Amino acid sequence: MKRVAPLRYDVIFKKAFCDPEIFTAFVYAVLGIRIEIDRVETEKSFKPSIGRVASRFDLFAEDEKNRIIVDIQHVRYIDHYDAFLHYHCAALLEQVTKAENYRPNRAVYSIIVLTSGDKHQVDWAMIDFDPKTRNGNALGEIPHKVVYLCPKYANHETPAVLREWLVAIDDTLDQEVDENNYQDPLIQRIFALIEEDQISPDERARMFQEYNEEQSKREAFQEGEKSGESQGEQKQKIEIARALLAKGMTLDLIGEVTGLSDAEIAQLQEI
Numbered sequence: 001m002k003r004v005a006p007l008r009y010d011v012i013f014k015k016a017f018c019d020p021e022i023f024t025a026f027v028y029a030v031l032g033i034r035i036e037i038d039r040v041e042t043e044k045s046f047k048p049s050i051g052r053v054a055s056r057f058d059l060f061a062e063d064e065k066n067r068i069i070v071d072i073q074h075v076r077y078i079d080h081y082d083a084f085l086h087y088h089c090a091a092l093l094e095q096v097t098k099a100e101n102y103r104p105n106r107a108v109y110s111i112i113v114l115t116s117g118d119k120h121q122v123d124w125a126m127i128d129f130d131p132k133t134r135n136g137n138a139l140g141e142i143p144h145k146v147v148y149l150c151p152k153y154a155n156h157e158t159p160a161v162l163r164e165w166l167v168a169i170d171d172t173l174d175q176e177v178d179e180n181n182y183q184d185p186l187i188q189r190i191f192a193l194i195e196e197d198q199i200s201p202d203e204r205a206r207m208f209q210e211y212n213e214e215q216s217k218r219e220a221f222q223e224g225e226k227s228g229e230s231q232g233e234q235k236q237k238i239e240i241a242r243a244l245l246a247k248g249m250t251l252d253l254i255g256e257v258t259g260l261s262d263a264e265i266a267q268l269q270e271i
Helices: 010-017 020-031 080-093 160-174 185-193 201-246 251-258 262-270
Strands: 041-045 056-062 066-073 107-114 124-128 145-149
Touching: 010 020, 010 056, 010 185, 010 201, 020 056, 020 066, 020 107, 020 145, 020 160, 020 185, 066 080, 080 107, 080 145, 160 185, 201 251, 201 262, 251 262
Parallel strands: 066 107, 107 145
Antiparallel strands: 041 056, 056 066, 124 145
16 A cells, blocks of 8 residues: 555646656547647646636646647536636637637647546546537537546446546545556556655645635535525525515514514515
């Protein structure tokens, strides 16, 4: 068994997947496309920004044939499907500079890794931009794709070449892996890169920062849910009180049924 840093953290995911050989192998496992790259950029952004909201790509690489974008999202947000579609479209629009030709010079593939899972609980989902006929036949005009991956839902139907990667990513989340369960030497390299003893003090500090930010966002989300529930309950009580007032029920009885104060019920009479 080997102690490792979890790949749920951006700083650790980037440490592993900014290795060009690991990056290209992962892209092939996901898309079946072989790319040739010399480097992987981190925190990539376009200057000037595309659209009214700037996009920053965690991992970004391109070769002469393909532009490949990989982004890591390890917290479930309500809009992660839309957010990374926005990123994908920004990478398309950045290539179009003249109205005479709207065809990007390079295909764009976005791979989104959701290490915290997703409400749909599927291992793999894809947005395919190629137009389809009524029979579902692709026209072969537009190659761009967005792929959403949830490692925790990898199963026996997940293609074997991809399943080992997804299982390995998910296996790191409890900070311990059995490297003997994996055959791919590049997955072994990932484990070596993120081994606990190989994490620098700066990387560890950034992990703690990410953890604290994640906790703050989760608490804020939970508070928002509680507030929404409370407001919904109050609205329901008011609607019941109004209906009972219309039927001529006394304030005392309405208060007993709804839990509203006499002052709150009296205010409804004035509206």
